Amino acid sequence: xxxxLFTQLxxxxxxxxxxxxxxxxxxxxxxxxxxxxxxxxxALAAIALLLGLHEDRWDLIVVAAGIxxxxxxxxxxxxxxxxxxxVTDRAQGQDxxxxxxxxxxxxxxxxxxVAASLLTAAALTLLAYAVARPLVELDPTPATRALxxxxxxxxxxxxxxxxxxxxxxxxxxxLLLDNGxxxxxFLAASGVPLIVELGVSFDVLLAVLxxxxxxxxxxEAFGTTDxxxxxxxxx
Amino acid sequence: MxxxxxxxxxxxxxAVVAGAPLLTGLMRxxxxxxxxxxxxxxxxxxxxxxxxLRKEPITPVxxxxxxxxxxxxxxxxxxxxxxxVPLISTDTPVRGRADLxxxxxxxxxxxxxLALAGLDTGTAFGGMGASREMTIAALVEPTxxxxxxxxSIPAGSTNLPVIVAGAADQPARLTSPAGLLAIAALAVxxxxxxxxxxxxxxxxxxxxxxxxxxxxxxxxxxxxxLVEFGAHLRLTxxxxxxxxxxxxxxxxxxxxxxxxxxxxxxxxxxxxxxGMALAAAEVFxxxxxxxxxxxxxxxxxxxxxLAVTASYFLGGEGGQR
Numbered sequence: 001x002x003x004x005l006f007t008q009l010x011x012x013x014x015x016x017x018x019x020x021x022x023x024x025x026x027x028x029x030x031x032x033x034x035x036x037x038x039x040x041x042x043a044l045a046a047i048a049l050l051l052g053l054h055e056d057r058w059d060l061i062v063v064a065a066g067i068x069x070x071x072x073x074x075x076x077x078x079x080x081x082x083x084x085x086x087v088t089d090r091a092q093g094q095d096x097x098x099x100x101x102x103x104x105x106x107x108x109x110x111x112x113x114v115a116a117s118l119l120t121a122a123a124l125t126l127l128a129y130a131v132a133r134p135l136v137e138l139d140p141t142p143a144t145r146a147l148x149x150x151x152x153x154x155x156x157x158x159x160x161x162x163x164x165x166x167x168x169x170x171x172x173x174x175l176l177l178d179n180g181x182x183x184x185x186f187l188a189a190s191g192v193p194l195i196v197e198l199g200v201s202f203d204v205l206l207a208v209l210x211x212x213x214x215x216x217x218x219x220e221a222f223g224t225t226d227x228x229x230x231x232x233x234x235x
Numbered sequence: 236m237x238x239x240x241x242x243x244x245x246x247x248x249x250a251v252v253a254g255a256p257l258l259t260g261l262m263r264x265x266x267x268x269x270x271x272x273x274x275x276x277x278x279x280x281x282x283x284x285x286x287x288l289r290k291e292p293i294t295p296v297x298x299x300x301x302x303x304x305x306x307x308x309x310x311x312x313x314x315x316x317x318x319x320v321p322l323i324s325t326d327t328p329v330r331g332r333a334d335l336x337x338x339x340x341x342x343x344x345x346x347x348x349l350a351l352a353g354l355d356t357g358t359a360f361g362g363m364g365a366s367r368e369m370t371i372a373a374l375v376e377p378t379x380x381x382x383x384x385x386x387s388i389p390a391g392s393t394n395l396p397v398i399v400a401g402a403a404d405q406p407a408r409l410t411s412p413a414g415l416l417a418i419a420a421l422a423v424x425x426x427x428x429x430x431x432x433x434x435x436x437x438x439x440x441x442x443x444x445x446x447x448x449x450x451x452x453x454x455x456x457x458x459x460x461l462v463e464f465g466a467h468l469r470l471t472x473x474x475x476x477x478x479x480x481x482x483x484x485x486x487x488x489x490x491x492x493x494x495x496x497x498x499x500x501x502x503x504x505x506x507x508x509x510g511m512a513l514a515a516a517e518v519f520x521x522x523x524x525x526x527x528x529x530x531x532x533x534x535x536x537x538x539x540x541l542a543v544t545a546s547y548f549l550g551g552e553g554g555q556r
Contacts, residue, residue, distance in 0.1 A: 008411065015412030015545060022541070026534050115533040122540045129548055136548075148548060 006054050007142040013050060014146040017043040017183060018125070021156045021176055025117045028107050030168050034079050037172050040153075041071030044179055044186075051143060051190050059194050067182070070201055075175060075208055079168060082212040086168075086219055111163045121156050128152035135188070143187045150184030153177075167215040167225040171208065178204055239490045243324035246499050251317040251475070254503065255467035256280035258474070261507060262514040269518045280467060287460035295453050298355050305352035306454070306461035312345040313468035322475045323498040324487040325396035325403075335383050335393040338476075339376055342428065345469065346372050349462070353450030364449025367525065371434060371446065374532035375427045381539035382421035385413050386480060388546045395476075403483040413546035418481050420539035425477050427532060429470040432517040434528055444522060471506065474513075478505040 020040035024033050045068030052060030087105060110117065128151035136144050157177030164170050182200070185192050192200075219225050260277040267274030294303060319333040319341075346368060353365035387393045389408050390401040402408055409418070427434040430447040437447065451462045479486055485501035487494040523531060 008407075011412050011545070015416070015541075018541065019416070022537060026530070114530045118530070118533040118537045122537045125541060125544060129544055145548065148544075 006050060010047065010050050010142055010146060013043050013046040014149040014183075014187075016040075017047065017179075018149045018152055021153045021180075022118070022121050024160060024172065024176065025121050025156065026114060028114075030083055030105050030107065030166060030172075031080070033107070033169060033172050034076050034083070037079075037175060038072045038076040040176070040179055041073075041075070042068060044071060044183055047183060048186055048191065051186055055190060057190070060191055063191060063194065063197050066197075066201065070205065071175075071179065074205065078208050078212055079171060082215055083168060085216055086225065107164055107166050107169050110165060110169075117159065117163060120159060124155040124159060125152040128155055143190070147184065147187045150180050150187050153180030153183060156180075165226045167211070167218060171211050171215070174211075175204070175208070237326075237328050237490065239492050239495060240324065240327040242492065243487065243495045243498075244318055244327050244329065246495065247323050247502075248314070248317050250499060250503060251322070251468065251471050252314075254506075255471040256284060256464065258471050258506060258510050259467045262510045265511045265514040266518060269515060280463070284460045284464055287463070288457050290456035292456045292458060294458070295356055297357065298453070301348075301351040301355040302453070303458075305348040306458045306465065308348040309345045309465035310461050310468065312341045312348075313465050313472060316341050316472045317468060319395075320472055320476050320479070321396040321399050321486070322472075322479055323502045324495050325400040326488060326490055327396070330394070330396040333395045335380065335387065335395055335398075338395065339379055342379075342469070342473075343372065343376055345465065346428075349447075349450050352454075356453040358453065360445075360449040360452050364446055364452070367446045368450060371427055371528060371532065374529060374536060375424050378420055378424040378532065378536045378539050379428070381536065381543055382417040382424060383480070385417040385539065385542035385546045388413075388543070395480075399479050399483050399486060400488050402480065403486055403488060406484075409481060411546070413542045414481075416538045416542035416545065420535045420542060421477060421480070423531065423535035424539075425473045426513075427528075427535075429473050430466070431470075431513065432520050433523050433531065436522050444525070474506050474509045475502065478502065478509055 017040055020036045020043060024036050027033055027036065045064045048060055048064035048067055052058070052064055083105060112120065125148075129148040132148040132151050136147055138144075154177055157173050157175075157180050160173030160176055161170055162173075164173060178200075191197065215225055257277055257280070259280045260275075263279070264274040264277050316338060319329060319338060321327070321330070321333060350365040350368050350372075353361035353368070355361070383395075383398070384393070386398050386402065386408070389405075390398045392398065408414055426432070430437055435446040436444060447466070451459065454462050479502070482505055485498055487498040
């Protein structure tokens with residue numbers, strides 16, 4: 001693969017990666033947020049694949065395939081299943097499918113409104129660029145020049161995590177954060193050793209499984225997944 | 236030196252002036268056909284303008300100069316834009332003055348004149364429309380600036396003809412992430428600036444939803460003709476700007492008459508296709524709630540900002556070619 005084509009494709013993958021994170025802030029429907037997260041997983045796999053092809057490292061290509069399967073396939077599937085459980089439980093229990101449809105599957109009232117969160121995302125992106133500048137100057141290659149994209153996604157993931165109310169939106173925020181960390185590792189150092197990568201992937205998978213169960217239990221116990229309502233301790 | 240350059244300008248202004256109402260007519264006709272109506276014909280906006288120009292000029296009691304001067308000012312700024320924006324040739328005698336910031340400020344001047352006229356009438360609708368228009372404009376102008384800045388970084392200049400000529404030379408600039416983001420951002424900004432559907436419905440006179448129509452509610456006769464003509468001109472110039480920034484193929488960069496004529500034909504074709512595509516898309520869109528509009532515009536501003544950062548940082552030295 002020629003150098004300029006590699007740069008173009010890498011830039012494109014990084015652009016899609018960042019854009020997916022930003023559009024997560026824009027959309028309200030949880031289903032759309034999960035779709036975007038899957039799209040971001042694909043972009044992340046593409047970044048790893050491009051780096052692997054560019055440096056002729058087979059282990060990176062295998063890792064890329066694994067990341068694609070996990071982050072674009074399995075994790076979105078698990079979250080979607082949790083979402084489906086939430087909706088059908090409510091529909092059977094109280095026969096108010098229309099009502100729950102608007103309440104449980106939408107991020108109706110984030111703590112920061114959508115326009116302000118988009119502008120915050122702009123500020124966070126600029127912050128990431130400013131912070132990453134000395135790192136980029138150490139070794140300006142096409143991959144390290146895209147390093148701020150990874151950092152920006154980490155910051156946006158944090159932002160989603162703290163400003164969304166629905167438990168599942170927060171899970172997606174957590175996963176965005178993790179995607180960002182993985183992307184930063186790939187762009188800065190062409191990935192971590194295979195064993196660490198495997199460990200992190202299983203960690204994320206387990207975390208999502210646990211959070212999925214927790215969400216369903218929270219929903220059963222309190223009748224909502226609005227985390228803001230869980231402020232007081234009960235016996 | 237430059238008879239071809241002057242010819243290009245004359246042709247461009249002639250085409251914009253003659254074509255602007257036709258473009259609006261074409262868009263209305265496309266929409267009517269897609270909705271299963273017969274439609275009034277492509278020439279209807281020209282007929283409307285002619286009918287209105289023959290009527291007696293009337294101004295409401297108590298209105299001042301802001302109300303009387305707004306229509307000529309709107310048309311004048313739009314005509315200057317039609318001269319400046321490189322639609323068919325980048326090698327014209329005015330190319331040194333066709334700076335991005337001048338173009339955006341002329342657009343803002345036209346918007347401001349109409350908003351002042353809306354306030355000047357002192358009616359509830361005029362004030363409401365003016366306030367909404369200013370809310371939208373405050374978000375749209377930075378977006379247009381940012382989106383074109385993203386393209387001006389690889390060109391190294393904010394001069395529009397230089398940007399367009401550079402993009403015509405190196406089409407790869409447009410397919411980069413920065414270029415794609417800038418296209419998306421600028422398309423949304425153009426929709427908002429020209430008062431098209433997701434932001435404002437140009438066909439409605441329903442009190443609660445109108446923005447542009449609310450400001451011009453008190454106009455009648457020749458003044459109304461000028462206001463409508465100015466709106467047509469702005470739409471045409473904005474679509475033309477979008478076409479030459481993102482599809483600059485065939486635009487004349489040298490001093491050859493044949494190239495200018497070909498570019499004229501292509502520009503008319505490009506704008507007509509863009510207009511028809513927009514009209515076709517509008518059939519499927521609903522107007523956004525007014526309180527959702529800032530979200531859309533903040534999103535497009537963010538896209539434009541990302542385009543600038545991507546163009547500046549990812550491009551690095553590669554961008555400074």
